Amino acid sequence: MAGLGRLIPSARSLLVFEAAARCGSCGAAAREFNVTQPSVSRGIAQLEAHLGLALFNRGARGLVLTEEGKTLYRAVNEGFERVESALAAIVAARTQKHTVELSLSTGFVAHWLIPRMQRFHRDFPTVDLRFQLISGTLRGPFGNVDLAMRMQPGEDADCHAWKFAPELVLPVCSAAYLREHGPLEGGPEGAHTLLLFADPLQDFAHYWGPLVSAHALSHASIAFSDYAVVLQAAMNGQGIALGWVSVVSHALGEGTLVPASSRRVATGRAYHLMAPRGRPLKDVTLAIRDWLTTEMQADIARIRHLTT
Amino acid sequence: MAGLGRLIPSARSLLVFEAAARCGSCGAAAREFNVTQPSVSRGIAQLEAHLGLALFNRGARGLVLTEEGKTLYRAVNEGFERVESALAAIVAARTQKHTVELSLSTGFVAHWLIPRMQRFHRDFPTVDLRFQLISGTLRGPFGNVDLAMRMQPGEDADCHAWKFAPELVLPVCSAAYLREHGPLEGGPEGAHTLLLFADPLQDFAHYWGPLVSAHALSHASIAFSDYAVVLQAAMNGQGIALGWVSVVSHALGEGTLVPASSRRVATGRAYHLMAPRGRPLKDVTLAIRDWLTTEMQADIARIRHLTT
DNA sequence: GAGGGGGCATACGCTCAGCGTATGGCCGGT
DNA sequence: ACCGGCCATACGCTGAGCGTATGCCCCCTC
Missing domain, CATH: 1.10.10.10 (Winged helix-like DNA-binding domain superfamily/Winged helix DNA-binding domain)
Known part of the structure; x- marks a missing residue:
């Protein structure tokens, strides 16, 4: 005026x-x-x-x-x-970001998500991610997050659930380690170092069993309290670790980890992404679900020759 | 706040x-x-x-x-x-004046309205006029004035509109210029100075075309950025300008401008006075509309011998 | 009635927010 | 490629707006 x-x-x-x-x-x-x-x-x-x-x-x-x-x-x-109302509104709208809370394992975040965070921010410029990080087996309530990764929907029935990735496990190590020590199956007794994850909730013999002969369990081993650190040690050439494909798919695709054996363990179970029903199911949450699933499917396709 | x-x-x-x-x-x-x-x-x-x-x-x-x-x-x-409404209201109430906002062209105000401002104040002693001045072609929104002059109601359908004056154009100059240089049609090629209005929104060739022969466009010309100044230059004997009768009617009546040619351009369109429907239509606004229209009709009658 | 507290108004002098000038860079039209 | 018109910025200037000091007025309390 x-x-x-x-x-x-x-x-x-x-x-x-x-x-x-x-x-x-x-x-x-x-x-x-x-x-x-x-x-x-x-x-x-x-x-x-x-x-x-x-x-x-x-x-x-x-x-x-x-x-x-x-x-x-x-x-x-x-x-x-x-x-004043208009001023406040446009300032708030400009700085307002969507905060999305995710419940994920440390290994997944460190070795799968962070390597593609740049692409994530490109695709979701207004999303501010917050993590509930779980060291070890995915577990626990997730009523206060937007999206959680868990093994089966049974853990918390009152939720939406979408299949994310099958549980497929194989021994992995660095390429340099493989060249120097050979695959897990070959070589003399106790020739390898097994990198273990000290998780009381997880029966690692259950996974290792099908992957190595009985006497192979005499291998030296190092235990770590966090699975992300286990994988980092494997990448550093310190030994052979169990590689859950849902976590190591990126590293296998990049070559920072390679299969240490021709054997695989497919448990028949699957990881799921879940959203609690008691929390608003936002469009952006669904978009992130789709993004994570698409990325995982692309990784799995990329390393199909290594996992079958 | x-x-x-x-x-x-x-x-x-x-x-x-x-x-x-x-x-x-x-x-x-x-x-x-x-x-x-x-x-x-x-x-x-x-x-x-x-x-x-x-x-x-x-x-x-x-x-x-x-x-x-x-x-x-x-x-x-x-x-x-x-x-602003409150300010105007309390000032008006205090001084018992009506503030009326008019959206008019600079040329119209300078050469048509100001010459009769004394008579206006005699007829409307309690009216305080405020102008939204438009340099060039009458255009733009006028939702925040009481009365606007525009070419056709189509610009803003949601308004009251009253026909004010036909669009009639003729070349004009000072009497001294006419005595010295003769009419626009006669004389050697390039003998005249055309006073142009540099308005990108208006195709002046559209108006000059019918008024002068093709070769006459070789005349020297001076361009001004405001139509009021164009007319002032014509009054000062600096050349020939296009004279919209709705603006120059007073000057033609007074003899400060005279026709520079026997040719006329009647576009068939008309200037209108308009009042936005979203604004109170005050009695004083209608009275001013009537006053402006009556004055214009009197001017047109007075110079009928010059415009037909 | 006197005194005190708290309010607003004004004179004087200071200073930096807002200004103009000069100029450069960019874009669109010819 | 050139030109006109736009916006942005550096530099220096100045007066609008400020604080301080002070005076005056009103109301309340003793």
Whole structure:
């Protein structure tokens, strides 16, 4: 409104007026603007002189709006509120990001998701991921996250569930380790170092059993308390680790890990992505589910020759 | 609203923003505030920096509001209009004056209305006129004025419209120029000076074409950026200008301008006075409409011998 | 009635926010 | 390729807006 600039003596006149009207005194308004009382007094006087009418009656108890002052104050209050709401809204909309909470294992995040985080942020520029990280077997309630990875829906029936990846396991090591020590099956007794994950919840013999002969269990072993560290040690050439394909698919595709045996363990079970029913199922959550699934399927296709 | 003062970097930020948004360029907004273009440019940049977002996209054609800018502009426009209405109302109530906003061309105001302003004030002593001045072709929204002059109602269907004057154009110059150089049609090639109005929105060849033979377009010419100045130059004897009768009727009646040719262009279109439906249609607005129309009809009758 | 507290108004002098000028870069039209 | 018109920025200037000091007024309490 071009006219407004011409109707007031300066841009700050109305801000000063509004503050004085609301606070009821020059001193209180001055404190709000971090100026001194004479500054507000002059500002109001300037506005009144410009308009040719009194907006306040002055008294020992401060300022009292005249009838014209009340009319103007109502308008200014409404007008400023309209502007302030819009300002607040556009600033909030601009900085507002979707926060999505994911419950995932440390190994998965470290060796599968982080390597493709750049692509994730490209595809989801307004999403801010928050992780509930689970060291070891995927477990525990996830009622307070948007998306969780778990083995089977049975853990928490009251949820949406979507199949994500089959549970397929194979021994993996670095290419350098393989060249130096040969595959897991060959070689003399105890020639290998097995990198174990010290997880009381997981029967690793259950997985190792089908992969090595009985006497092979005499191999040296190193145990770690986090599966992500187990895989890192394998990549560093320190031994052979169990490789859950859902976690090592990226590393196998990149060649930072290679199969250490021709044997595989397919348990018949599957990892699922789950969303609790008690939490809003946001579009962005579904989009991320789809993205994760698509990426996993692409990885699996890419390393099919290594896992069958 | 105390918050508003904290959301903007300075009190004048929003005034600058609103003007730039409405005018579509820093230069045009600067002219409205009687400052230079860099001043507006800095003001907008300061506001954007403070808010942390872009309000305009910059280009070779000026400023275009972003989506956030549009949101803010709507709010600021409404908010400021609310304040301005109250300000006008209390000033009018105090002085018992009616403020009437008119959207008219600079040429019309300068050469048709101002010459009869004394008579206007005699007939409307309590009316305080405010002008939205349009340099060049009458155009643009007029939702925030009481009365606008436009070519056809189609521009903004949601309005009252009353026919005001036909679009009739003839070449005009001063009497002294005519005595010295003769009419537009006669004389050697290139003997005249054409006073042009540099308005990209208006195809002046469309009007000059029927008024002069093809070779006459070789006349020397001077271009001005405002039609009011074009007419002033013609009155000063500097050449021949196109005279829209709706603007030059007073000057023709007074003899400060005379026809420079026997040819006329009647486009068949008509100027209208319009009032937006979204704004109160005040009695004083209708009275001014009638006054303007009566004055124009009297002018046209007075110069009928010159325009047919 | 006197005194004190708290309010607003004004004179004087200071300073930096906002300005203009100069200039450069970019874009679109010819 | 050239030109006109737009916006952005560096530099220096200045007066609008500020604080301080002070005076005056009103209201309340003793």
